[in-house]
Amino acid sequence: MAKVTDRLNIHLADWNLLYTKLHHYHWYVTGPNFLALHAKFEELYDYAGTSLDEVAERILAIGGKPISTMKQYLDQTMLTEGGKEKSPEEMLEQTIKDFQTVVGSMRETAKLADEAGDGVTTDMLNGHMAELQKQVWMLTAIAKGLPVKA
Ligand SMILES: [Fe+2]
Structure with a gap:
């Protein structure tokens, strides 16, 4: 199950x-x-x-080792740090993109876990994906209500 725990560490x-x-x-x-x-x-x-703790404890429950330093997180994340976004529109747009990236990545892990017979990990990831997809919808609705950029 090393592959599933490696992928969970990316999440x-x-x-x-x-x-x-x-x-x-x-x-x-x-x-x-x-x-x-x-x-x-x-x-x-x-x-x-809440989710980062759930993922780390799931890694431990299936015999893996969760990464636990800022350096490891920066080395392994698929995302980039914030700071460049100035307007609310840019912040919302970046959050939507990040959530979509993470959902795509979790979908692959969920499939891998399913193939490994680890339905509990798949269930956890499905829960995270459902919440992120709901938030993408909400953030898109919020962004549409903001004043249009000149
Ligand atoms: Fe606060």
């Missing part, structure tokens, strides 16, 4: 990256929709925090 790295990146958006978002976006990004980093 662990992605969740850790998102945990930090979503805090950045929570702190630095500005504009007339500040309150709603500030609260939304908090909801999302809370979900990232």
Whole structure:
């Protein structure tokens, strides 16, 4: 089952990256929709925090070793750090892209886990994918309500 745990470590790295990146958006978002976006990004980093722990503990439960340093997370994540996004539109767009990237990656892991007879890992990933897909829909709806860029 080494392959499944290797892939779960990538998800662990992605969740850790998102945990930090979503805090950045929570702190630095500005504009007339500040309150709603500030609260939304908090909801999302809370979900990232819960999920990263679930993934790490699942890795331990199936005999693997979760990576646990910032350096390892940066080395293994599929995502890039935040900081370049200035407007709320850019922050939402980047979050949507990141969630879609992560869902695509989790889908491969879920398939691999299923083939390995590890339906519990597949169930966990399906739960994370369902939540991320719901959030992509919500963030897209929020982005459409923001003032159009000049
Ligand atoms: Fe806060």
